[in-house]
Amino acid sequence: MLRLAGISKRYGPVVACDAVDLAVHQGEIHGLLGENGAGKSTLMKILLGLVQRDAGTILRGDEPVEIGSPQDAVALGIGMVHQHFSLIDPLTVWENVVLGDKGRVDRSLACAQVEEVAERYGLPVDPTARVDRLSAGERQRVELIKCLRRDPSVLILDEPTSVLTQAESAELFTVLRRVVRTENRAVILISHKLAEVTAATDRVTVLRRGRVVYESRTADTTAQELAKQMVGRDVSLKAEAAALGLLPVAVSPAEVTSDGVALRLRDLTVRYGGVTVLDRLSLDVGAGEIVGLYGVEGNGQATLGDLLSGLVVPDAGTVEVGGAPVDLTGAGALHKAGLGVVPEDRHRSGVVLDMSVAENLALKEDLGFFVSRRRMRAAAQRRAEEFNIVAPSMDAPVRSLSGGNQQRVVLARELSANPSVLVAAQPTHGLDVGAIEDMYVRLRKVAGSGVAVLLISTELEEVMALASRIAVISSGRIVGVLAVGEATAEKLGMLVGGVAA
Template sequence: MNSVATPRLELAGISKQYPAVRANDGVHLTVAPGEIHAVLGENGAGKSTLMKIIYGAVQPDAGQMHFNGQRVALQSPAQARALGISMVYQHFSLFDTLTVAENVWLGLDRGPKLPEVTQRITELAASYGLAVEPQRPVHTLSVGERQRVEIVRALMTKPQLLILDEPTSVLTPQAVEQLFVTLRRLAEQGCSILYISHKLDEIRALCQRCTVLRGGRVTGVVDPREESNASLSRLMIGAEPPALQPRAATQGETVLRVQQLCLPRQDPFGTDLQGVTLQLRAGEVLGIAGVSGNGQQELMAALSGEDPRAAPGSITLGSTDIARAGPRQRRALGLHFVPEERLGRGAVPTLSLAQNTLLTRTEAVGRGGWLRNGQAQRLAESLIARFGVRTGGAGAAAKSLSGGNLQKFIVGREIDAKPKLLIVSQPTWGVDVGAAAQIRGELLALREAGCALLVVSEELDELFQLADRLCVMAQGRLSPAVPVAQASVAQIGVWMSGLWDETPAGAEAAAC
């Protein structure tokens, strides 16, 4: 990095006011050519708004922006792309009914025909180790696979500045390492990278400088390689996140039993479930690791009731056979579910937070289906207060929240229901370190209160913190469950390839 070179990007006094919050307040930011620059801040600190301003999706109320030494006032993302600025959003912007290649092609303002784009995607995916199949419809992809599509689409434009908003939130450790190789190679070629993440270890390993935001203002510009996680946390949230202190919970009776669950895929690009067997007791957390696209979505659909095709007797909740029961029947029996996809499945984007409580909670539903709006409002307000959700209030639309704040609300909505069984997919996706610690603490408190928890996550560190036992999903099969105290990251990494022929000491006997 040449410190005397003209900055690739320079922001001066950028401010943006929304009706309920001042998202950016006099922000200054400088990024050099070939620099990997982190932007760090808690949920609602103004990071995403600032990135949208740089990308032309939002116009600032005040301040100036210079790109390669020239003052610019971007009115649209198309203008930004024409300058050489690309962005990968935290919430994906893909058309579900189109293929990967068609989505990438539509994202290019002008240029090659679809067959050429398809060939280029294949070449880029191979070059950068991003497993992407151009002909697959997007609706068949997991969240992690969609993220790779977004990254490939951004790389297709050969950007001078690449903005990545939480790019590793649903990637496995191996995929993160491969992504870092890609980003370092891009930086060596002169591409500047703005990297937004809540994962402090990643920022310290990858980035050369870090601008920290709190409440829309810059609180510091540091070299993260010379900082500790604790010092970065203090800059970001004013304190270190509380350490998790799990207490031994008394395990009770079996709450969930899955016996030889076999389900054929519902679409040609899905994964067949093959003899999945597991047992989960009250007061216990069972963690499921694995690379996205190996059957986790299909298993979650079968357990939540979205896919009611399971053979009778293959899924039991307590003493009740729920294999053919729908989601509402399962919730009535105490099973609550947090999907990995926040907008569209966990919450309806255009509905208010109060209205979104009605998706899974019945307190505000009266006889005959009449809605008690005041009660829904009070429930939403209590969730906002309990889980520290930053929003304009219970009347705010779900889509107006930052990703991390919406995640806190959705997870909080299900935790607050006091379930007998809580199934959570990617519980802290896109959530800052303070909020992640809070969510994990609430999950452990639920466990200590006697709830059974099934947690699916691609963050191994998270699973090792939360789970009592761990297993791995690979190619539609589920590994034996091993106590966390007897597991290792290396062992789990091997199991992700489907290699668990021998049952290790302390593990359950494999039934699949």
């Protein structure tokens, strides 16, 4: 249905796509794998007309085509559901679905179309519901309906299950399989989860550093081989399973050396515009323990992270560090109490991109009125060596570092203050396999030194690999806490979906 031949794209000296060949067949789900920076996003942007290629040919069937704009892509039957939702929250479902249509809008006709597509593909949703009142799974359905209403013959899905429960993910792939098989469409599935790709796809292509390094029928390959092709080296699925999107081979409870509760959250409540984002959330984390806070995105985790960073003051509830209550209205009070934070979005609140590595590492230090740049660089160099931060120099802007090294800068700065509690929110988002595994090693080491670690993550494999206990968050409240030894994907999936495990 679609063939890319010799597609290349450069950004200055950086080669994002290097003579990429990709064939997408009718009636198949084609998996596209690769680490961050492998070229997947650039390739899809070229297909959607968002980026213009430097070289190569795109063929629709046997005919060469030009895709100069998103409108050209739609006209050719190419549609995409992006990783991050493109919905307008205050609008209704039907209003979001018709965005971009030309001419007069007929509300009754639009609602009827939404209902027809929803019934046809098994994606139930109320066309008159406001989007900001929908769950993450329902929003994903709206994105799919919005795309399927345009009747694409090639559907691109970018990390489609990142905000879905296990049951919603299974439902999504059931729908996709039906669409592909019964209507002879094609799907390109972009995912970093090997388990997802091996279970859902018919064919798989692996990109590494902008090049196609491997392609195969999915039935003819293995997760081990795909992992090796992704990272360019032999990998241990036992040691690196979680980093590759696979459940750990053997799960055993982490050894906890807790000698008391280091972090106590009690009845934390946050409301925005009449909507309760955190609902009497309570949780304890012991010294030397890693507790995983698990749930799909949009259930209050980001607000909790902001609260523990001192960016949000709760409407009710308390935070205690080391048994002492913290005045949450005081600037820097949580940091002074001994709490360090690796924030969810390192660019928004973790680093200052245009400041140097040395300056970022010193952000939380009391440097006094006069700052010795020599001493600041020397201290930064020591931390860079300890945390394996790779940078051209300590004076280089943090913007120039890779995602993994930026995250190491954040971790090094937070741990240099010798916290008794570390909050790590989505600590491996946007990192490649090597950087993910390095982060896992460091978090285990931190807990082993007696620091209480609260790991906030949407990755099931991550919390099961690292945590001794897993607390599940749904609609802003803790709905269950399981020891990792008794936690299973099924039990956690039921809790995330609001069903007692």
